[in-house]
Amino acid sequence: MTREEAGTGDARPILFFDSGIGGLSVVAPVRASLPSAPIVYAADSAGFPYGTRSEGEIAARVPALLGRLVERYRPRIVVIACNTASTIALAHVRAALDVPVVGTVPAIRPAAAISVTRVIGVLGTEATVRQPYVDDLAARFAADCTVLRHGSAALVEMAEATLAGEAPPPDRVGAELHGLLGQPGGDRIDVVVNACTHFPLLGDALAAVAPAGMRFVD
Template sequence: MADDRPILMFDSGVGGLSVLGPTRELLPQASYVYVADNGGFPYGTKTEAEIAARVPALLGRLVERYRPRLVVIACNTASTIALAAVRAALDLPVVGTVPAIKPAAEQSKNRVIGVLGTDATVRQPYVDDLSARFAADCTVLRHGSARLVELAEAKLRGEATDREEYRAVLAGLTDQAGGERMDIAVLACTHFPLVADELAAAAPHPIAFVDGGPGIARRVAYLTQGQEWPAHPIGQAIFTAPVDLPDAFVDELARRGLPSVATL
C-alpha cells in the first residue's frame, strides 16, 4: 500500500536545501515538506536558550500537522543545541546535522582544517568533542559568520553578491595562525554549501570544502529502507512567517523539487 507520509526537513532558512538535494537524489520517490523558520531567522546570532526553547516546540507543531515518517533537522545550529530535546519529545526518527569534521580530518594532507559555521555553532562543546575524537592530530581553526548565511539567502533570491565579501569571510580562517596551510574547510552551516563555488573562487589558496549533506542523505535512506512510498510524491516549502518571495526564489524552490509554497 502507498504511504503518503512525507520526510520533513527543517531549517532556519534555505540552508537545508543543501541537504534536500542529495536526499532527493537517493530517495526521489519520497514526498518532502521543507520548513524554513523565517519567523525565527537567523539562528546563528540567537542564544542557546532561545533556540532550545523554540525548536522543539515548533517541531512538535509541525509533526502534528504534517505527520511525517521522519524529521531531518537540516541546521547545524539547531542540531548542536536542540537535537536531544527534539528526540526526547517526538516519537519518530529525528536525524540531526553534524559538522563534517571527521571526513575533513581524513582528507587533510596538511593537518590544518577549518570549521566555518555560525557563531552559535562554532562555540558549541559539541565541536570540541568532534575535534578531539576525529581531528586530534590536526590544527582546527574556527570562524563564525552570520554574514555568509545572509549571502546564501541572497543568492537563492537571485541577488548578486560580491566576491570580496566571501574573501572577507574566509579571512576569518586563513588569517589565523596556521591558516595559510589550511587545505580543507568544513561548511558547518547548511547554508554554506549553497555558496561553496563562491567561497572556492575567493580563497587565497586552494581549499577543499566538505559538508554533511551527503552523509545525512545516506542516513535518511538507511532509516527508511523497506518502507512504502506515495503513489504521487509531492514537494512543499513552508515558511513560518509571512514572506514576499521574488519570482526567482519561487522558481529556484520549484527547480529543487518544492513547487508548492505556503505559510504555516
C-alpha cells in the same frame, strides 16, 4: 530505515527543518537519491537567523516548533537540516518526539580523514562554532589536527540573498573566508568544513576566493 524503505510504500513525508533556505542543500541530494519520497520543507523565517541567537532560545524554540510540525504533517522522519539547531537542540528534539530524528552536524571527521597538512577549518555560524558539541567532534575525530573556527553571519545572509537572484560579492565572501584563513596557522588549512547548511549554496563563490587546492566538505 533503509533506502528502499524510505523511497517506497510510505506516503508519509520526510520533514526537513531549517531557519531559512540552507536546508535546501540537504534536500537536493535526498531528492536525487529518493525521487519518489514526499517532502515537506519548513523554514523558521520568524526566528532567522539562528546563528546569532542564544543557546537557550534555540533549545526552547526548535523542539516546540517541530512538535507542532510533526503533529500537523505526521512525517516518517524528521531531518534538522541546520548545524546550529542540531548542535544545540538535537537531544531535546529527540526526547520530545516519537519519530526518528536526523541531525546535521559539522563534517569534522571526513575533513580530518583527507587533510594532508593536519590543519582544518570550521566555517559556520557564530553559535555553531562555539558549541561543546563541536569540541567533542574535534577531540574524537581530529585529535591530531589543529582545528580553527570562524563564525559568519554575513555568509548566511548572502546565501539567503541568492534565492532572490543576488550574486554574492566576491570581496565580501573573501573577507569572511579570511576570518578563518587569517588566524595564526590559517595559511596551512587545506580542508574547510562548511558547518552551516547555507554555505554549500555559496560553494562556487567560496571556491573562487579560496587558495588553490583548498577543499570544502559538508
